[in-house]
Amino acid sequence: MSDSHNQTVAAFFDELGSRGHEPLLGKATGSARFDVVDSKRTERWLLTIDKGDIGVSRKNAAADCVLRSNKATFDGVVAGEVNVLAAVLRGAVAVQGDPKLLVLLQRLFPRPSGRRPRRRHSSTARRKQ
């Protein structure tokens, strides 16, 4: 997955398409379309996955799973600021079709604030329970 923040939706899909094979999707085969609504305009990206081999196009074609949201929400998702499952639960991202793919796709979105678990060298409680 990518750790870069503040990227646009277009840049996110460009980068995804350039990966060729994504091991995190190794078990996935299917297609997902992202419909990103920006006032009156809808931009679409079609993602096809064949056992981890990724293809990205701008085709407006049928897909196993369609995710539809406004641009602000999706900008947040690709920037790692919006958690996609929470957005689905509150209706900010509408899912049509097979949601199974969404579970694997959520692996691709950046995480918000990653810092490694703190490492320090004082040992406190060990010998209990």
Add this chain to the structure above:
Amino acid sequence: MSDGIVKILDGNTFVVSDTRGDIEASATDPTGLFSYDTRFLSRWVLTVNGERMNPLSVDDLQYFETRFFLVPGTGTVYVDANLSVIRQRAVGNGFHEKLTILNHADEPVDLSVRLDAGCDFADLFEVKDALEKKGRYSARVKGDKLVLAYDRETFNRSTTISASESARIDKNGLTFKIRIGPHDEWSTQLDVVTALAGLTGRENQDPTGSARRMRRDLERWIDGAPRLESDSDPLKATYRRSLVDLAALRFSPAIAGGRSLPAAGLPWFMTMFGRDSIFTSLQALPFTSELAATTLRALGDWQGVGLDDFRDEDPGRILHEMRYGEMTAFEERPHSPYYGNADATPLYVVLLDEYERWTGDRALVRERELEARAALNWIDEYADIPGGTGYVWYQRRNEKTGLENQCWKDSWDSISYRDGRLPGFPRATCELQGYAYDAKLRGARLARLVWKDPAFADRLEKEAADLKRRFNRDFWVEDGGYFALSSNNGHLLWSGIVDKSKAKAVAGHLLGPRLFSGWGVRTLAEGEGRYNPIGYHVGTVWPFDNSFIAWGLRRYGFKEEAAVVAAGILDAAEFFEGRLPEAFGGYERSQTMYPVQYPTACSPQAWSTGTPLLLLRTMLGLEPQGEFLVIDPALPSAIGRLELLDIPGRWGRIDAFGRGRVEIDTKGR
């Protein structure tokens, strides 16, 4: 019906009502219709000519279906014996209720039948913590339907209520003006249908059809499980109860392709929990491998891939808890999903290996190689929080809504020093090291056997041996002869991390007077600073805990001691009609004579439901060895003859027989 509360459930949808079938929920009590962590009906009250009902009896038909026999009139003085009221209710995409009224008089009768309906759309977290709502309510009459709804920005939850007979519908319910002839009856179907935007995975919109489907599915489930024959009728009843409750607690998240995994328990935990699903799947493996397979897939799919402080997510970490309610939806709670636990990740590898040992299904082990390797990597790369210690630690990064204690004893005061002081963070509890050790050894076996990576296997085995050596040196309390004066000593035996030379002392403590109550092993020993016989994790007896302790005792050859633990827990189950609660009091058995239920314990709860199953395994000494199943019984004498027939596994089906020969002193010791 011990507490005047009636529950029916299907996966994560459930209805809790009083014995009249009525629901009158307050802000903080968990009655109502719940689905996906949201209350979809908080008021559902039946009156006939303005009178409330008086309950005569309640029949639990199925776990998802119940029937209330009622008469109008609540007073003790006068009950109208000329009318009978029957409510038959089944869960499924909301619930479906058939209301029937019988007129026993020789005269016709005119009635006003009223159902009051209302909803607060509370998130289960709010019910638990009594929080305030931020959105807007509405109640609308749409044609012949009443639609109750709650909206907050794009968030929408709604409940649609309709009837098969004509009714006058207003914003607060339905009224039927009816006349019933002499010795005649009237009935209507009531449908309460829930809707939520987003992930539901529930395509079946027909509640009657779903009741039929569930009945068939339950038969298939029971038929597929081994048959139990025994001289002990209570054991047979407990076994049956466990199978049915386990069926009820199965939960089909949208992501599992129609297959099911165990949800944690009613009412607070009807959702996907990493730890609970894994432990329950382990308990159930000799009886069904379906739960394990789905758990491995679902938890694997949701495995952490990045660092997210709000969710305490790390790459490779297995989730702790997933929620679907409003507070999760608005990221006011981190459960989308929350990853803060330190045991589910190593236990994921343990389950994957145990699953292969029972089923021989190497395809799944290959399918989940990536996840298992990431889990093993998490142990070394992310769990050693101080760095360079070689142990598993935990410390939440979400300091507001994350969990302080990320082990199975996850309440705030569960981990303490002997004098009761709470230690600082990070913390490395002993059982976590055992799980990590077991995960490495089992991972090594899978690496050699299935992933064909002997170098990785060698490395894991070396690390495991090193961990065991260090652990037995660093965690051992020499002057006491234990690792900790808590039940987690038993988990250590189960993991195999305990040096042979120390096992006898550890087993002695587990069965000794400070830990063993006569019913089971206490979570914390009597005499410790925080010991409290009704403290959630500091003195109560947890059935699931004891089932793994019994497994651990067997692993080190303490067959009779394992039988003593099994006998105590199974005796306790009799007092709960075969349905073990999450926990019960740690009082001495000789003192109370019956197990005292912990006040707010969840019931049924998945890993308590799985407990009798694992105890059957430990009593019969079932252990897969290559293509065979080893059977080595050590049963309490009170059980007499025990036969478990058609145990499924890589051997096909096999029968196990045993006869009780271990004498148990029921006074405790």
